[in-house]
Amino acid sequence: MTDPDADVGDPADADSVVEAVFDAVAATAPEIRAALPGRRVESGTENASGESVMAGDLYADELLGDALTAVDGVGSFVSEERETAVDAGGAVGEGAYAVAIDPLDGSSNLRSNNAMGTVIGVYDAPLPATGRDLVAAGYVLYGPITTMVVADEDGVHEEVIEEDDGGVSRSVVEDDLRLPEDPLVYGFGGRVPDWPDEFTAYAREIEDELKLRYGGAMVGDVNQVLTYGGVFAYPALVDAPDGKLRLSFEANPIAYIVERAGGAATDGEIDILDVEPEGVHDRVPLYVGNEGPVERLKAALD
Numbered sequence: 001m002t003d004p005d006a007d008v009g010d011p012a013d014a015d016s017v018v019e020a021v022f023d024a025v026a027a028t029a030p031e032i033r034a035a036l037p038g039r040r041v042e043s044g045t046e047n048a049s050g051e052s053v054m055a056g057d058l059y060a061d062e063l064l065g066d067a068l069t070a071v072d073g074v075g076s077f078v079s080e081e082r083e084t085a086v087d088a089g090g091a092v093g094e095g096a097y098a099v100a101i102d103p104l105d106g107s108s109n110l111r112s113n114n115a116m117g118t119v120i121g122v123y124d125a126p127l128p129a130t131g132r133d134l135v136a137a138g139y140v141l142y143g144p145i146t147t148m149v150v151a152d153e154d155g156v157h158e159e160v161i162e163e164d165d166g167g168v169s170r171s172v173v174e175d176d177l178r179l180p181e182d183p184l185v186y187g188f189g190g191r192v193p194d195w196p197d198e199f200t201a202y203a204r205e206i207e208d209e210l211k212l213r214y215g216g217a218m219v220g221d222v223n224q225v226l227t228y229g230g231v232f233a234y235p236a237l238v239d240a241p242d243g244k245l246r247l248s249f250e251a252n253p254i255a256y257i258v259e260r261a262g263g264a265a266t267d268g269e270i271d272i273l274d275v276e277p278e279g280v281h282d283r284v285p286l287y288v289g290n291e292g293p294v295e296r297l298k299a300a301l302d
């Protein structure tokens with residue numbers, strides 16, 4: 001529950017809520033990872049986006065829901081897997097924060113045992129809100145190593161999360177994560193025949209310049225771009241002009257992180273962080289990475 005004496009709008013208070021949120025996320029990460037082997041099957045339900053939910057999605061959502069609604073200063077919990085927000089006590093925007101999560105990003109990779117993630121956005125306005133209302137964002141990457149990237153107004157850092165004597169340790173391995181200046185890799189989602197012609201033409205140019213890295217989990221693919229430089233896109237498709245990814249749970253937090261690391265993020269026209277949502281489950285095309293390729297993309301789609 002929110003501390004009733006909390007100083008409304010005090011930035012120090014935002015810092016401590018953000019810290020507690022990422023403590024809670026780090027504490028659940030080994031548990032989520034350990035639970036995945038038995039949860040590689042469909043749960044038999046569909047989520048608010050009309051997508052089939054895996055057993056692992058549900059488990060991660062429940063665990064993170066319990067952990068995050070218990071954090072002092074979290075007033076609202078919103079998840080890709082839930083139709084509506086959970087009231088966690090406290091007025092969002094008046095000392096309390098809204099936490100939005102994609103509990104398991106790339107969960108179709110469960111069956112094939114490839115990388116997946118968890119995405120977190122901490123907003124100081126009730127959702128739906130724009131990405132300008134984010135005060136912090138981050139993601140966990142369940143790769144061969146469990147890592148967590150966290151961005152706030154001070155910058156971006158990367159940690160390794162490990163189980164440690166019955167507890168969980170967080171070790172910072174990169175304290176000022178910046179996109180490398182020279183882009184090296186690209187990863188574009190969706191079927192090529194479904195891409196609009198302008199995007200296909202842009203992709204043909206990029207293919208000549210960069211190396212393909214596409215794993216089918218946004219977190220894993222964006223992490224490659226943050227590490228090596230480059231561009232990731234889940235573009236507008238001919239029959240799905242809003243693409244696939246969700247603004248509140250996926251595009252906004254990723255845009256916030258990449259922009260804090262020196263990069264750019266657009267929906268093809270404007271900065272992702274300026275996109276005005278109508279609902280919390282809205283989708284948006286996402287083009288993100290080094291400024292050079294993202295600006296070229298905007299020009300190509302113009």
Ligand SMILES: O=P(O)(O)OC[C@H]1O[C@](O)(COP(=O)(O)O)[C@@H](O)[C@@H]1O
Pocket residue numbers: 051080102104105106107108189190191216217218219234244245
């Ligand atoms: O299978 P596709 O069409 O390449 O889509 C992959 C994209 O869909 C996603 O898996 C959607 O996320 P969820 O798994 O959270 O629904 C992204 O991680 C990824 O970028």
Ligand SMILES: [Mg+2]
Pocket residue numbers: 102104105106218250
């Ligand atoms: Mg996702």
Ligand SMILES: [Mg+2]
Pocket residue numbers: 057080102103104105106107
């Ligand atoms: Mg998901």
